[in-house]
Amino acid sequence: MNVVEVTNICKTYPAFFLNRVSFSLEGGKITGFIGRNGAGKTTTIKSMLNLVHTDSGEIAYFGMPLIGHETEIKQRIGYSTGTISWYPRKTIHEIVDVTKTFYTHWDEEAYRRYMTLFNLDESKKPIELSEGMKVKFNLLLALSHGAEVLILDEPTSGLDPFSRDELLELFTTLKEHGVTILFSTHITSDLERCADNIIYISHGEIRAACSKDEFMENYGQPGDTLEEIFLRQEREERK
Template sequence: MALCEIKNLRKTYPSFTLSELSFQLNAGRIVGFIGRNGAGKTTTIKSMLGLVHPDGGEIDYFGLPFSQHEKQIKQRIGYSTGAVNYYPKRKIKDIVAVTRMFFDTWNEEAYREYLSLFALDESKMPSELSEGMRVKFNLLLALSHKSEILILDEPTSGLDPFSRDELLDIFAELKKRGVSILFSTHITSDIEKCADDILYIRDGKLVASYPKEDFRKNCCEAGESIEEAILRMERSANI
């Protein structure tokens, strides 16, 4: 059984329509959700989290409809938009003390483990952290209640290449622990490095949904990288 299943997701705005998206997330797999800015990645993710109300379709987690079990499901999933940008002058340990009250599933052992893995000092404030370390802090909050699914909206945007590589290495470690990860990006090299599956969205429509090797077989011409294939498909769509 898929940990998360999206069926025929639809959302219409005056100038944009998300059309009939269907895909699933499985344990221990990293899904790269790629598309240019404005393609529909954030709308999809916000719909999956109940931050916007879709016009149609089904969203199920752990075999349960999200619309009927939102509170229960959110105890088992983590969400991050990138670097933490709230309470910049409060110590990490104080922010954590408030956050843990919202989760029945908060696990102090997991918190300490990820604190060590991410090399974070809980006596520091977010304003004292680098951009990459603030991203790690946000992931720490998302993972310390034993999240089985991690949904990340442009987590590597704005990071320097070293910090991006470090974050992708963390994704690989989480994958080994059985966490399912969906991360949206417009940086194709991130997909090349760590994704098991690729969702490619354009103008609100899912253009391709394949395991990475199948994406290469079905979408890449001879000698093309994934980045070159996506650039070619984007250019051809705009002709």
């Protein structure tokens, strides 16, 4: 069953446009969102969070259109990015204490569990955290309100191999608990490990949206890795 439906979204910027982007996210699966820098991944993700106004098209979660049900939907989804740090000079405790008041399903037990798992210290401030720890803190906020859909923009960037491995394992566990994950990255080896489906975007257009196995079969050659397929596609695109 699809829990997220993105249908024909278009967005025009002076030097870039998103052209009729459509895909869906299957419930309880991890979907890798790949594309080179500037391909449209972040614009798509921002559209899915209603941070960017699309020119046309529709986005729906759990069968409800985002427009008109934004508050209700945001209670049930989580967003994390590796690139932004929130309130760098406030302690984690202060940020969490305020944030949890917005969520009706805030899970204090899950919060404590992930704090321990991620080795985060509540008295620390985001400015004192390494890039990897910032990613974990962002993830902690998303995971503690029992999000059914996680939208993760470059969640593994800046993480050391051990932390990345830990995180990928966590994604797999979350998936087993029915959480749907959209995972944008250019570290394709991460997707090889945990993704069920692949969405490939290039120049603002979706080139493929299918299962990982289908993607490997349709676009790859025997023995190819995801990265090799991705690079070949981009080179062909350039020609």
